[in-house]
Amino acid sequence: MRRILFLFFLSCIFTLHSVAQRDAYYRIRADFSVKEKHTDGKSSLTMGQVYYDKARKKIVYNVKFPDKEIWLFHDTVMYRIKDNVPEKKAVIPGYIDFSVFNLALNNNLKDYGLKNSMYELKNVTRDEDMVISLWSPKKEYAKLIGDIKISVKENRLYGVLIYDAAKKMIGKQIFTEYIKIGGFEFPAEIVNFSYTAEGQEIHQITTYKNVKVNNWDENSFYNYPVPAL
Amino acid sequence: MKIKVLLIALISVLVSLQPLMAGEADDFKFDRQQVQDEFADLSRLEQTVEQNNFMSLFEMKNNNLLGAEFASMNLGTMMPEAALGIPGFWWGCVLGIVGILVVYLVTDNDRDEVKSAFTGCIVGTVLQVGFYLIYYLVILDNVL
Numbered sequence: 001m002r003r004i005l006f007l008f009f010l011s012c013i014f015t016l017h018s019v020a021q022r023d024a025y026y027r028i029r030a031d032f033s034v035k036e037k038h039t040d041g042k043s044s045l046t047m048g049q050v051y052y053d054k055a056r057k058k059i060v061y062n063v064k065f066p067d068k069e070i071w072l073f074h075d076t077v078m079y080r081i082k083d084n085v086p087e088k089k090a091v092i093p094g095y096i097d098f099s100v101f102n103l104a105l106n107n108n109l110k111d112y113g114l115k116n117s118m119y120e121l122k123n124v125t126r127d128e129d130m131v132i133s134l135w136s137p138k139k140e141y142a143k144l145i146g147d148i149k150i151s152v153k154e155n156r157l158y159g160v161l162i163y164d165a166a167k168k169m170i171g172k173q174i175f176t177e178y179i180k181i182g183g184f185e186f187p188a189e190i191v192n193f194s195y196t197a198e199g200q201e202i203h204q205i206t207t208y209k210n211v212k213v214n215n216w217d218e219n220s221f222y223n224y225p226v227p228a229l
Numbered sequence: 230m231k232i233k234v235l236l237i238a239l240i241s242v243l244v245s246l247q248p249l250m251a252g253e254a255d256d257f258k259f260d261r262q263q264v265q266d267e268f269a270d271l272s273r274l275e276q277t278v279e280q281n282n283f284m285s286l287f288e289m290k291n292n293n294l295l296g297a298e299f300a301s302m303n304l305g306t307m308m309p310e311a312a313l314g315i316p317g318f319w320w321g322c323v324l325g326i327v328g329i330l331v332v333y334l335v336t337d338n339d340r341d342e343v344k345s346a347f348t349g350c351i352v353g354t355v356l357q358v359g360f361y362l363i364y365y366l367v368i369l370d371n372v373l
Binding site for chain 1: 253271279
């Protein structure tokens, strides 16, 4: 009986600890830069600051380069505000929930949020210094979408491979560096390769610097007002 | 004796599985130096923007802060949807709205095209619901 009580007590502590860990970090800001190169010679550089508060569920980009503008992602809408003129665009549902900010703040980055998605874990293998998991779409989606492979290195998400339904790789994402702030880890550099159906390749490097968590200095950005349109 | 046989069987299973598992890690590898070289010009521009306190392209041009190397660059505007460093395609994959994400990638987020992709998505959803309705009706029919 004592043993059962002890085990119960222990499991309670573990549960409370994981809940506390998950709720310890609620907002994040960072300087960001996205460098992009297409095989057709086009390139782009976008820089500024990004803000996210998981209670507000708004991703706010204060873009400084090339042009000064605000990108506000809220629900399934993106507002692009330039010279105080807002423009509305539809974005794919789930954009905020599956963002790197939301996943990191909710401690779900390691499985890329796939645990609670339309994918199911099929296989886990170990190769070299990586633990590689294969996620396949649930039966009803198998004809539309392909597998996803995730590799974890040093207990952190390292790579994501995305395949189409015909098992052709369409995307590769590598989390090359992380920033550690106390017990919180956030990707500092993400290298992304996208392969389009036309055979074009898009290479992208996203960098996050000066990352601050639970920061109140720039409070107005975290709850940026949604423009009335 | 039994343990020996079991051990041999286990080893042979592991050995036979080895080729299946080998090479998995290779898929995640890439030439980092090559990527850094590819982005060298943009990295230099990034540093210049940082050094100039995140001035806009227009301000930098006006203040002659943009070197000739960058002035001649074919700089386009990035798709905001890719701002997270995660391709739209992935989101579509996870969420299943394949048509929309293809449009996002291929047409550079052309509004009309996206609109029609949404329409296609709705049609697809209706078809899917129809499929499940028929599926469950057939099951119910067989059960009853």
